[in-house]
Amino acid sequence: MTIENDSPAVLRDNVEVAAALGRRYEAGFVTDIETDSLPPGLSEDIVRKLSALKGEPEWMTEWRLKAYRHWLTMPTPHWAKLNIAPIDFQAISYYASPKNRPKSLDEVDPKLLEAYDKLGVPLHERAKLAGVAVDAVFDSVSVGTTFRKELAEVGVIFCSMSEAIREYPELVQKYLGSVVPTGDNYFAALNSAVFSDGSFVFIPKGVRCPMELSTYFRINAGHTGQFERTLIIAEDGAYVSYLEGCTAPMRDENQLHAAVVELVALEKAQIKYSTVQNWYPGDEEGRGGIYNFVTKRGDCRGDDSKISWTQVETGSAITWKYPSCVLRGDRSVGEFYSVALTHHRQQADTGTKMIHIGKGTKSKIVSKGISAGRSSNSYRGLVKVEKGAEGARNYTQCDSLLIGKKCGAHTFPYMEVKNPTAIVEHEATTSKISDDQLFYCRSRGIGEEDAVSMIVDGFCKQVFRELPMEFAVEAKKLLEISLEGAVG
């Protein structure tokens, strides 16, 4: 039994029910839909079949094969502070798609729509009210993208990656893999070989995207992995704000999610990328849950460009994720705001990289980690100032909050500075919710759980402020739900 929770509208409708059943992962339902999937296993053959199934051109197949061959030569990385059981890549099915492929949104299987409805993702008329354009990815394929006509009027391309490969091959060829090369790291190489779908966004010169763009990822079928690929390009002076949300059903097995997100910001362009990650985290004993290995990187190619990452990470059994900015253009700006919450036996190793290459580049990192239960939560970050980055500036702040005696909170910041005019600053603190704070709240008649969630909310405020309003409300609620049972 489950309840939907992810959009504020739905949230409001269901507050009472949610309160009653709140201690559950609320997106954990399975939608009974016929799926087409490839048999489990990974080989060149599977990569070819996958590419053929998607009707991809030859160059794309070759690109995938190159990545696959490279992946075979790479060792699994072990540097993260994560305890991961070996992953059997042959037991995973690399492609699952709902059987009745819709031609347009109106033909989308009602069961699917219902599933997104439960999640609170506005795919239809509700979308109009919410004013957010959505690309919904169900298992391996995109099932619908809303508001395409409105966006096309201003020249914005927003579609699934599969479509982009067919319709805009020259753009895809130019930018795909230019930020995260196929052999960048183990999981990025795997993704490059087998990615099934994802979103493609292109904002032409000087256009300010008229609405928030959003992708909703959902893993539904069992024994599958989800490998999506997102590519966002903002041409000179363009602006876009992009939201990403994720959920999966509750299952005993661990499912693999290995995504790659590439952002390209040309001169004076701005990209704001927000994520609320709520993959199934596993149960109290750590059974099941998503293994989330994500490579996200933004390239500030043009002068005066800006890329801002905001993430709220509450889900996944394992999170391995380092949204980064390559500050190539002079005076370009990179930002990273993160709240990562782990509970029960979740493990997160997340942070960012800021690579200062251009002159006068600036970066800011605000990371808030909350660990509860028996979880482990690490911040791992790199600030690198190259020789030519005259006057580069970085400020990093990492705070950890511990709730309980059996959890761990760790900070691993790397600073490499090669320019004498750069200023790099890092500060970190670790503490628990103080008895004084709790006592103060309780003496004013606030229950313990409410007090904790108030304090946590205050702790995360700096990050929530960066989220678009609807997402901020959702994120706050998500933290509350995730923390239930953490105290007392």
Added chain:
Amino acid sequence: MSQSPAPLPFIEGLRDASSLRLPGSGHAWLDTARRENLEAFVAAGLPDTRAEAWKYTALRALGQRRFALGDAGAAKHAVDPHALVLPGVDGPRLVFVNGVFRADLSRLDALPVGLTLQPLSQVLEQDPEALRFALSRHYRETSDVFARLNAALSGDGVVLRVAAGARIGKPVQLCFVGAPAQSELAWHARNVIELGEGSELNLVEHHLSTTQNKHLGTLVSDIAVHDGAQLQHVLLQNTADDSTLIRRSSLHLGAKSHATLYALELGGALARHDLHAELRGNEARFDTRGVFVLRGRQHVDTQLSIRHQALNTASESIWRGVADERARGVFRGAIVVAQGADGSDASLSNKNLLLSTLAEIDTKPELEIYADEVKAAHGATVGQLDERAMFYLRSRGLPYTEARALLTAAFCRAVFASLPNETLRDYFSDAVIARLP
């Protein structure tokens, strides 16, 4: 792990090491420990920069060099005794030249009551059994490769014991001197230091060279500070600019004990110090203050790790770095608070000045926290001198270089403000200024 087909010259140079006769040879357990450590070192080779502990310190160049096994003439090198004198340090002294004990330079007469101070070579010849535990250790971490080599080849060093309750007033000075020899050589020294319950000791560790040399020195120190004992450890590293010095110090602190380390790193082409402290007893406290001032192509790497594993323990670390010309300064400051170590209070600050476009600073403060009743914080910065302060000084007629030296010295000086030995404090200050451009 490096697995080049042809063995590295460095490893090649160790071919005859197993037949080397070292002090204590003939004791079965010691021979076994030495042999096993040597085999382990040769089998593993030198780690590359993919190993986290050596990420910023490449050993490739070192691997291409071949060092002679010890120095047969170490007992005869002329060393000016005045070079060993540090102002404000006038207690007992133990001197090692190229890793070999020199009675003629040492000062071991009239040792205060409660202090036992002997060269390791002597103890090994007389009664090595007492050191069995310390010397038969195996090192498994990648960061400890040189400790393995040291365990295999060290035959001298310091054995120091302070009896329970004894308060040693005068500072004890340990000098490690590099002197030119026939060829580039490697020396290995081993210290075992123990402070009995409630005792007090001031220790001054001094690394220096008579003239330029390209030796490799390794030093492994085990320091046990028992319940209620107090240790003040001053470390002045001013070895030859072309030499390589690799040290590993490990401290164990008992209940209510307090150790303070003051480190000034000035010399060496490659100087590495792995400093591990374990706060094992309740209310133990460990404070560190350190400065490195680098120029030329110097590479200095300090790896500090402090482990809080008892109740109400505290640590405070303040480190400053200055890198000029083509120098590279590396710092890692890791604080671990183990499960159950409630009431721990840990702070670390690492500030660095980068003075040249070819210099580099790599710093990595780390926190690993497994307990919730803790206060832990760290901060690190890399930057340059305050422009306004520079302007102020220059507007008052100070030439650029002088203004820069003054501000840099002030930046470093704060670290040693709490050093009780005033004469030594001033000496440190002058030594810093002397290193500045």
